[in-house]
Every structure is written in structure tokens, then in C-alpha cells.
Amino acid sequence: MKKPLVIEDLIEGEGDQLSQDLFDGLGELRAGHDEFLRGVKQRIGEEAETSEPMESDESKPQAILKLPVFVQRAAAFFPPILLPQGMIKIGLPVGGKLSTKLLPGVLLLPAISAAMVLLTLALGLRAVLGGEKLGQRQNEVAARDDSKAWWRRYWLPSLVMMIGVVWMLFHAPADALTLLVSFSTLVFLGVYASLTRAGLASRQEVAKRAAVAMYWLMAISLQLSVPDTFGGHGLIGAWLVPLVLVFGGVVCWRLGKLGRRGRDPVAGRSRAVMVVCFVAVVLALHFGPTGKSPTSPEDVNQWLSSLDDTSQINQVELIASNMEAAGELSFDPKALRSAAKRRLDEEIPGRSFNLLYAAALMELGCFEEEHYRALVNPEAIERYTRSAVPMANNARHLLPVLMAELHLGSVSMEQREAIASRVIAAVDPDHKYAHAEDVFYAVRVLDVLGLSDRATELQPAADAILRATWVLEDDEEEGAFASFSIGLERDETGLARADRLTFVWGHATAESIWIMNRLGVPQWMSARDLGVLDAYLERTSRYYGFSGIDAYDAEPAAAQALMHALPEWKAAQAELEPTILGTFYDLRALLAAVLLAAFSIILTWMAPEEGEEVVPLG
Amino acid sequence: MDLESLISSHRGSLIALISTWGASPRDAVELAQDTFSEAYLSRDRYKGEWDDLKALGAWLLGIANNLFHAGQRAGSGGGRLISMPEVPVADRPEDTEAQEREERVRGVQQALLQLKATERTVLLMRYTEGSSLAVIGSLLGLGERAVEGRLRRARAALKEQLEKNMLLEERS
Known part of the structure; x- marks a missing residue:
């Protein structure tokens, strides 16, 4: 059957x-x-x-059931390898449906995911390097199994979280990401604090987790928001926050080691070496070629001296002009002039030379007599003075012809006045494509004509154009001048705002600062506006050591040097004298680091040493 | 939950699942025994609730998977894709009912081998011991509804394959 x-x-x-x-x-x-x-x-x-029953009910309820519910649920979210031995030994009564772990899961995910990424990498590295003893190998196989099981279960939320972090990196204020990571780490350590109070975690275990959390945050603070947030505060931004975290981590580690009497010193040493290596790698990444450094005026001069390429000559000329106006220009133009001569000798006879580059090359002294002769065009000057209507093109097209004519021939005062009037009238702040460059070249033409005093006639137009192109970052940490006013999103007061300011606006911003130097800082610009403009220039002038400086780094650096030379900047510095609240706000990252380090040290200190009696609550 | 209950609920579907990885039926049974014993010995490391079938299934699957791959690395286990038992021809030729049944079973075994792996897996897990949808889902990482859907599709595919095979047989 x-x-x-x-x-x-x-x-x-x-x-x-x-x-x-x-x-x-x-x-x-x-x-x-x-x-x-x-x-x-x-x-x-x-x-x-x-x-x-497979669960051992006798031992666990006393200690675990008296833990706060949040901690019980949070502990279920932890991979076993991150839990203290005390907890492992007596098992976990927690777990349950995913929804009950949602809140601790969301809060802990950033910190635990980061820890698991590091752990998985470390385990992978150990597996490749091998060489450990049998007992260690068995532990590592178990750790690998735990880690695999955790990833199998939480790969999707972890992936979503990582995508979210990358999104925040580009679209959210830097503080938001810092807050998220710091808060998650605090919750992580808070859960450990509860386990410690219940006698389930030893000092060594707490020390290990606290130190890893410090180093992790140090890496984050070095690579992400802190240098930008504290753009103008070199010491605080670049060093103090990570130093506090390293100090906190070392103290925690040391406190943990104090309780390890009679343990294998080699294991301790190898861990210490790993920590030192980790810190060294992070520091090397940040301060080495892969890190970003601010571009100083000396760096700009060195870069200008080494420049033998004229493809970005208009940017180069603006950089040199701003440096000169700031009193910082001291470069050797030999290489640049040789490159320019090669280009002019080839392009002028071949009639392939673009006039839009000519004025910059003339200003930089790259033109020789025969080059000027090739550009002289008295008929064009005559044509410019024949009419009184505003010029159709901006003064950028007129400037090189005028410079050549003035260099070799002569332009009458009458002609000069006529050209000046047309150039001034051509600057229309109401035009939808009006931009700082209109004012920049108009002032240049007036200078060349020897009529610089008439530049004041451009002030209202300049003021209006600068106002229309001024953009403030949403979190008001940075401000810059956009290339054009059209296409910008504006708030109800008409002020243009953007979630992030692009480096592409560096050229328009550098031109705007040149204009501010010639015509004065507009009345509507507050000391705070100058501060956020400085923050933008500071960020965009940072360059990666491995790639060196380029025009996009040098341009904001030169503009910043010029802005710092403005009397309005000096007045603003006095006005921006920090208040107590303002100082607290500016030092928020440092204060958070100090509090976190202090919390971790106290937590480690209060935890029972390994081998002490585990005292259940109640 | 005690070990015996765990074995009762998960044994059939786990053996079936292991057999679809390429283990012979005998190896699959052995490996399932290894899995349950390993689960018992390392029960302290289990962090879910014992009545959370999903967590329990994922944990058992992890252990089985590791043991299977460890066995493969060590050169044991593995081998053929799946082998079906030979059903002996009925001793009494006059027992036509038994003969018919054996023919049908043989046909089903042959059709099973012609199905897609996902379809074959869910059928094996269900009909080896009549495991519940929830247990199968816990081992496959699926919800009950998803298992039910997969089972329906697999049954339909099996019926279609049986009809195809029958037609071919008639033609030959």
C-alpha cells in the first residue's frame, strides 16, 4: 500500500x-x-x-528582559559579531517581525552598515593574507558566516541607505549628512551603554566599538563636510575635529587594554598596528595627493610661471589681473610668452587667429610689433565712431582692435569719447543675457581709452547685474555670482537660490570681484554675503594633490586674494566679529566631536572589565 | 521550538532543495542531517525568534549552503543533477492498476527533469513530504503568496510537459 x-x-x-x-x-x-x-x-x-526547546530560557530573561525594549529590538538588528559576548552567551529573546525593528533599524543602519563594510573588508583581507592559527581561523570562519548572514538579510536596506548617503553627498547640506552619521553612531554607542549597564558588555568590547566609531567618524569628518564647513578656519577644519576623534579613540582603546591583564600581547600589538595603519591611510588620503588642499597666491604664481599653454588665455589673464590688483602677482611669464608667440606666428599668417583671445594676450605682453600690425584696422575704429547708438556686440570684440590701434596709431579724443559713450550705453542690465562680463570688458575699454574716470557711469548697471546674478546656497553657507541671471530659481524675495553652487560660476564670480574692486562693493552686499562668497571661493579653489592646480582652482584663489584686499572685506571682518551663539554654531562639529569622544570614554570607563561578574539587573 | 519539531517541519523541503543543488538523494539526506545537527550545536548563535519562520529558514539555508560548498571543496558530495528512483515494473502483470500508476509516476519523473530549475525546485520541495508554503518560502526567501504563484505555474508547466511527452510517445 x-x-x-x-x-x-x-x-x-x-x-x-x-x-x-x-x-x-x-x-x-x-x-x-x-x-x-x-x-x-x-x-x-x-x-x-x-x-x-532550543532556546535556553533559564539564563537570559533576567538580564535581557529588563533591557529597554528599544535596546532589545536594536540588538536583534546587530550582526552577532558586533554584539558583546555576554549577550551571545545567553542568547537573545529578541527579533520578531521586521516592523518592530524598523525604528532601531533606521537609526542604526548607517553606523552598522559602515561597521559591516569595514568588517567584511577586514575579514576578506585576513582570508587572503591567511597565516593565522587554527583557533583564530575557526573564529574567522564563524565571523564570516555571521557577516554573510547579515548581508543576506539586510543587503537591500543597506544598499538603499548607501545610495541615500551618496545622494545626500551631492544634494543635501553637508550638516545633514554629518548629523545623520553622528546620530547613528550615538545610537549605536547608546545601545552599548544599555548593555553595559545590564552587565552584558565588557570594557574591552565597549572600548573596541567606541574606538572604531571614533576612527570611522574621523574618516568621515576628514573626507566630507568639515573642511568645507570650516573653510575659513584652517586649524579647526582640517585638524581639530579629527584630532579630537583620534584622541577619543586612543583613550577608549587604552582603557580597554588596561583591563586585559595576562592577554596575548601579540594580538594587542597587531590590532594597534592595524589602527595606526588605518589612521595613517586616512590621513595620507586626505593630506596626500588624494586629498584637497587650498590654493595659495604662491601656488597660483608658480602655476602661472609653469604655464606654457594658451588655450585658456582669457581665464589666465583674469587670474593675473586679480592677482595684480591684490598685490600678489609675481610670476615669470617666459613660458607663457613662448607658447603665445608660437601660436600667434602660426595662426596670424594663416588667418586662423580668433580675435577674442587677442586682448588677453596683449594684456599679458605676449604680442610683438608684427602681431599688432596684423590687427590694425583704422576703418573699424572709424566705423565704431560713426554712429551714436549703443554698440550691438559687447566691448569684448572691440577691445583688441582698439588696443592695436592705440599701440601703433592714434585715436583722437573725440573718437575716444564717442566710443566710450557707445560702450557704456551698450551695457544693459535689463537684457535677459546681461552678465558681469559686459561690465568687465566695458571698463577694460574705458581703461584702454584713458577714460577710466567714466567707469563710474557703469556703476548702476554693474550693481543691477551683480544683484541679478547673485546666488545663495540653500543652507546659506556659500554664495556666488552666476554666469547669467536667466534660469535661476528665486525665492519670494526675488533672491536666487540653489541647493549647491557649481564651480562653473567661478569665472563670472572672479569677474564680479574684479568689478567690485574697480567700482566698489554694491551697497546691498552685507558682511555676511561677503563671508559666504569667501566660503565659495575657498571651496572651489581647493585642488587634489594628484592632479595639481588648473585654471578652475587658480581663478577662485586669485579672486579670493583680491577680495581679501578690498577695504569692504576688512570692514566686514570687524562686523562679523563672532557672537557667543555664532561661535557655538561655527564650532558645532568640534563640539559634537568632543561630546562624542567624552561619551565614549565615560562609557568605556564605566563598563565592567572582562572576567568580572556579570550582574543581571534587578 | 525543539529540534524534533524543526526537523519535522523543514526536513522534506530542505532535502529536496539540497538535491536541486546537484547532490544525490543520499547525499542530500546526509547533508540535511548535518544541517540540523549543526543548527542544534550552534543554536546560541541564532539571533532571530524561534517562531519566526523566515529567519529560521534563512539561518538553516545559510548553514546548508556552507556545508554543501565545504563538502564540494573537500571533494565529497555533489555529482549528478538529480536522480529519480527507478520504479520497478509490477510483479504481477495482471495488476493493471499498479502498472498504470507506475507508468504515470515514471512519466512524471521524466517530465520533472524537463522543467526549468525554479519550477522543478518548488515541486520537489512541496511534494517530497508535503511541506507547507510558509516553510518552502522561508527557505527560498519568498512570501507564501509568491510560493503559491510559483507552485501553480510549475504545476501547469508540468502538466503541459506531460501532455507533450504523451503526444510524442503516441506518434512514435
């Missing part, structure tokens, strides 16, 4: 002959219950109580 198939949750149509045939056909895969159980018992020992 064949055994019938028994299914408790039959689905529609399943009680048919086909199901029975399938059951009959799979007989070889079926093992009798008693026989199967006997096989299992042979493996675990005949005396094993297989009909008793």
Missing part, C-alpha cells in the same frame, strides 16, 4: 492525482522521521535533548 500525500495548506486543484504521482515519484528523497532523527542524534550526541 502506497503512502498517501498529506498537505495541510492545499492550494486550489492540488488534491489531484498529479500531486500523488509527484509524491510517489520523489520517494528516494524522503527519509523516515525516526531514521532521520537517529542520524542527527549520532552527530550531536545521543544524550542530546532533542525534544526540549
Whole structure:
């Protein structure tokens, strides 16, 4: 007699002959219950109580059930490898449905994911390097299994969180990301604080986690927000926050080691070496070629001296002009002039020379007599003075022809006045494509004509254009001048705002600062506006050591040097004298680091040493 | 939950699942025994609740998977894709009912081998011992509804394959 198939949750149509045939056909895969159980018992020992609950209820409730519910649920979210041994030994009564762990999960995910990424990398590295003793290898196999099981379970939320962090990196204020990471780390350590109070975590374990958290935050603070947030405060931004975190981590580590009497010193040393290596790698990444450094005026001069390429000559000329106006220009133009000569000798006879580059090359002294002669065009000057209507093109096209004419020929005062009037009238702040460059070249033409005093006539237009192109970052940490006013999003007061300011606006911003130097800082610009403009220039002038400086780094650096030379900047510095609240706000990252380090040290200090009696609550 | 209950609920579907990884039926049973004993010995490391089938299934699957791959690395285990038991031809030729049944079973075994792996897996897990949808789902990382859907599709595919095979047989 064949055994019938028994299914408790039959689905529609399943009680048919086909199901029975399938059951009959799979007989070889079926093992009798008693026989199967006997096989299992042979493996675990005949005396094993297989009909008793697998959880050991006697030991865990006292200590664990008195933990706050949040901690119990949070502990279920931890991979076992991150939990203290005290907890592992007595098992966990927690877990349950995912929804009950949602809140601790969301709060802990950034910190635990980061810890798991580091741990997985470390385990992978150890597996490749090998060489450990048998006992260690068994532990590592278990750790790898734990880590795999955790990733299998939480890979999706972790992935979502990482995508969220990358998104925040580019679209959210830097403080938001710092807050998220710091808060998550605090919750992580807070859970440990509760476990410590319940006697479930030892000092060594707390020290280890606290130190890793410090180093992790140090890496974050170095690579992400702190240098930008504290743009103008070199020492605080670049050094103090990470130093506090390193100090906190070392103290925690040391406190943990104090309790390890009679332990294997080699293991301790190898861990210390790993920590030192980690810190060294992070510091090397930040301060080495992969880190960003601010561009100083000396760096700009060195870069200008080494420049033998004229492809960005207009930017280069603006950089040199701003440096000169700031009193910082001291570069050797030999290489640049040789490159320019090669280009002019080739392009002018070949009639392929673009006039838009000519004025910059002339200003930088790269033109020789024969080059000027090739550009002289008295008829063009005559044409410019014939009409009184505003010039159709901006003064950028007129400037090189005028410079050549003035260099070799002569332009009458009458002609000069006529050209000046047309150039001034051509600057229209209401034009939808009005931008700082209109004013910049108009002032240049007036200078060349020897009519610089008439530049004041451009002031209202300049003021309006600067106001229309001024953009403030949403979190008001940075401000810059956009290339054009069109296309900017404005708030209800008409002020343009953007979630992030692009480096592309560096050229328009540098031109705007040149204009501010010539025509004065607009009345509407407050000391705070100058401060956020400085923050933008500071950030965009930072360069990666491995790539060196380029025009996009030098341009904001030169503009910043010029801005710092403005009397309005000096007045603003006095006005921006920090208040107590303002100082607290500016030092928020440092204060957070100090509090976190202090919390971690106290937490480690209060934790019982390994080997002490685990005292359950109550 | 005690070990015996755990074995009762998960044994059939786990053996079936292991057999779909390429273990012979005998190896699959052995490996399932190894899995349950390892689970018992390392029960302290389990961090979920014992009545959380999903967590329990994922944990058992992890252990089975590790043991299977460890066995493969060590050169044991593995081998053929899946072998079906030979059903002996009935001793009594006059027992036509038994003969018909054996023919049908043989046909089902052959059709099973012609299905897609996902379809074969869910059928094996269900009909080896009549495991519940929840247990199968816990081992496959699926919800009950998803398992049910997969089972329906697999049954339909099996029926279609059986009809195809029958037609071919008639033509030959």
C-alpha cells in the first residue's frame, strides 16, 4: 500500500492525482522521521535533548528582559559579531517581525552598515593574507558566516541607505549628512551603554566599538563636510575635529587594554598596528595627493610661471589681473610668452587667429610689433565712431582692435569719447543675457581709452547685474555670482537660490570681484554675503594633490586674494566679529566631536572589565 | 521550538532543495542531517525568534549552503543533477492498476527533469513530504503568496510537459 500525500495548506486543484504521482515519484528523497532523527542524534550526541526547546530560557530573561525594549529590538538588528559576548552567551529573546525593528533599524543602519563594510573588508583581507592559527581561523570562519548572514538579510536596506548617503553627498547640506552619521553612531554607542549597564558588555568590547566609531567618524569628518564647513578656519577644519576623534579613540582603546591583564600581547600589538595603519591611510588620503588642499597666491604664481599653454588665455589673464590688483602677482611669464608667440606666428599668417583671445594676450605682453600690425584696422575704429547708438556686440570684440590701434596709431579724443559713450550705453542690465562680463570688458575699454574716470557711469548697471546674478546656497553657507541671471530659481524675495553652487560660476564670480574692486562693493552686499562668497571661493579653489592646480582652482584663489584686499572685506571682518551663539554654531562639529569622544570614554570607563561578574539587573 | 519539531517541519523541503543543488538523494539526506545537527550545536548563535519562520529558514539555508560548498571543496558530495528512483515494473502483470500508476509516476519523473530549475525546485520541495508554503518560502526567501504563484505555474508547466511527452510517445 502506497503512502498517501498529506498537505495541510492545499492550494486550489492540488488534491489531484498529479500531486500523488509527484509524491510517489520523489520517494528516494524522503527519509523516515525516526531514521532521520537517529542520524542527527549520532552527530550531536545521543544524550542530546532533542525534544526540549532550543532556546535556553533559564539564563537570559533576567538580564535581557529588563533591557529597554528599544535596546532589545536594536540588538536583534546587530550582526552577532558586533554584539558583546555576554549577550551571545545567553542568547537573545529578541527579533520578531521586521516592523518592530524598523525604528532601531533606521537609526542604526548607517553606523552598522559602515561597521559591516569595514568588517567584511577586514575579514576578506585576513582570508587572503591567511597565516593565522587554527583557533583564530575557526573564529574567522564563524565571523564570516555571521557577516554573510547579515548581508543576506539586510543587503537591500543597506544598499538603499548607501545610495541615500551618496545622494545626500551631492544634494543635501553637508550638516545633514554629518548629523545623520553622528546620530547613528550615538545610537549605536547608546545601545552599548544599555548593555553595559545590564552587565552584558565588557570594557574591552565597549572600548573596541567606541574606538572604531571614533576612527570611522574621523574618516568621515576628514573626507566630507568639515573642511568645507570650516573653510575659513584652517586649524579647526582640517585638524581639530579629527584630532579630537583620534584622541577619543586612543583613550577608549587604552582603557580597554588596561583591563586585559595576562592577554596575548601579540594580538594587542597587531590590532594597534592595524589602527595606526588605518589612521595613517586616512590621513595620507586626505593630506596626500588624494586629498584637497587650498590654493595659495604662491601656488597660483608658480602655476602661472609653469604655464606654457594658451588655450585658456582669457581665464589666465583674469587670474593675473586679480592677482595684480591684490598685490600678489609675481610670476615669470617666459613660458607663457613662448607658447603665445608660437601660436600667434602660426595662426596670424594663416588667418586662423580668433580675435577674442587677442586682448588677453596683449594684456599679458605676449604680442610683438608684427602681431599688432596684423590687427590694425583704422576703418573699424572709424566705423565704431560713426554712429551714436549703443554698440550691438559687447566691448569684448572691440577691445583688441582698439588696443592695436592705440599701440601703433592714434585715436583722437573725440573718437575716444564717442566710443566710450557707445560702450557704456551698450551695457544693459535689463537684457535677459546681461552678465558681469559686459561690465568687465566695458571698463577694460574705458581703461584702454584713458577714460577710466567714466567707469563710474557703469556703476548702476554693474550693481543691477551683480544683484541679478547673485546666488545663495540653500543652507546659506556659500554664495556666488552666476554666469547669467536667466534660469535661476528665486525665492519670494526675488533672491536666487540653489541647493549647491557649481564651480562653473567661478569665472563670472572672479569677474564680479574684479568689478567690485574697480567700482566698489554694491551697497546691498552685507558682511555676511561677503563671508559666504569667501566660503565659495575657498571651496572651489581647493585642488587634489594628484592632479595639481588648473585654471578652475587658480581663478577662485586669485579672486579670493583680491577680495581679501578690498577695504569692504576688512570692514566686514570687524562686523562679523563672532557672537557667543555664532561661535557655538561655527564650532558645532568640534563640539559634537568632543561630546562624542567624552561619551565614549565615560562609557568605556564605566563598563565592567572582562572576567568580572556579570550582574543581571534587578 | 525543539529540534524534533524543526526537523519535522523543514526536513522534506530542505532535502529536496539540497538535491536541486546537484547532490544525490543520499547525499542530500546526509547533508540535511548535518544541517540540523549543526543548527542544534550552534543554536546560541541564532539571533532571530524561534517562531519566526523566515529567519529560521534563512539561518538553516545559510548553514546548508556552507556545508554543501565545504563538502564540494573537500571533494565529497555533489555529482549528478538529480536522480529519480527507478520504479520497478509490477510483479504481477495482471495488476493493471499498479502498472498504470507506475507508468504515470515514471512519466512524471521524466517530465520533472524537463522543467526549468525554479519550477522543478518548488515541486520537489512541496511534494517530497508535503511541506507547507510558509516553510518552502522561508527557505527560498519568498512570501507564501509568491510560493503559491510559483507552485501553480510549475504545476501547469508540468502538466503541459506531460501532455507533450504523451503526444510524442503516441506518434512514435
